[in-house]
Amino acid sequence: MPMDEAGSKNPLLNPDLPSVKEYRATCIPFQKSEYDRRLQLVLGSMKHKSIKLLVASKPSSIYYLTNYQTPGSPTQALLVAEGKLHLVTRELEATNCLYRAPYTTWSCYDEETDPLMAIVAAVKAFLEEGGSEAREKLVEIGVEENTGRLTNEDLNRLKQALPRCKFSDCSTLISEHRMVKSSAEVECARRAAQALEDGMNAAIWQIEPGMMETELSGIISHEIMRRGSEHTAYPPFVASGYGGCMGHYTAEARALPKEGLLFMEVGASFRRYHVARMHTLFIGPTEPLWFKEGREIILEAHRVARQCLVPGALAKDVDAAISRVMARYQHPHKKSQRSGYSIGIGFAP
Secondary structure, eight states: OOEETTTOOOGGGOTTOHHHHHHHHHHOOSOHHHHHHHHHHHHHHHHHTTOSEEEEOOHHHHHHHHOOOOSSOOOOEEEEETTEEEEEEEGGGHHHHHHHOTTOEEEEEOTTSOHHHHHHHHHHHHHHHTHHHHHHSOEEEEEOOSOSSSOHHHHHHHHHHOTTEEEEEOTTHHHHHHTSOOHHHHHHHHHHHHHHHHHHHHHHTTOOTTOBHHHHHHHHHHHHHTTTOOOOSSOOEEEEGGGGGSTTOOOOSOBOOSSEEEEEEEEEEETTEEEEEEEEEEESSSOOHHHHHHHHHHHHHHHHHHHHOOTTOOHHHHHHHHHHHHTTOOSSOOOOSOSOOOOOBOOOO
């Protein structure tokens, strides 16, 4: 049966526990004013689209508005409306609501309850709060569609259970606001970047021919996490030799070559804000000419990119400037069709 923070009999869900108060006092990453700012941005977009209630289910969206997080994958939904922020999740994850999300009400379902029906009950409770007018009118509801936490099948069942509601796809409504980072968010990214930079540099000095890729992956994780990185959305990509020909190759029990390429793409995370670094090394006594020239061109492309990345610059113009530098590389190659990617809050798929 559905439960909320007031009705749960689980002693671990007592908000007066000293551990809850301590965690909230020391580990909530942002001030309440930051969460209020984000909520007002989302409510403004909802008003513009005439959305009365938003059902968000992406882990990144829920974290952005509430600080709730879990590496688990329960069916879950955050209901967003004027004066309302309510999270529905599995009972096992309710402790994450209690400890991490102090500005949100929540309810949870047990193992014998249909998760979708728990979400339906929460939406119906919202409609009841709106009085007879809300119950009788066609209510516009926005939904983040097919997110893994709320599948297309779930959405179809939601529509059948709520015939008085009109549903709109609002899959990008919150993510559009997440694209512009506050100074507090940028600081989290900087903390992650410092851990990544220092950790990767320390790991690189430990590389030896014959070392297993898996050992190097473990060293990299150790070095960045001992400097403050939290768990990341993806494992380190450590690819030696022909492993570098495979996209998103993860380390295997293969020895690093005595001579050849080693490609690494590694992320770090602080308060779920991610940064990433790609780094290619040549293992062996003498670097080939094509490797040296490629490295110099990439370093120049980095310098050009930093010069172009100014307020008001368009991503396409920055990409074009990078591509002009990369075009000077004369050896056989295939350039990636993009120069970078957006990054921020990250959770495992």
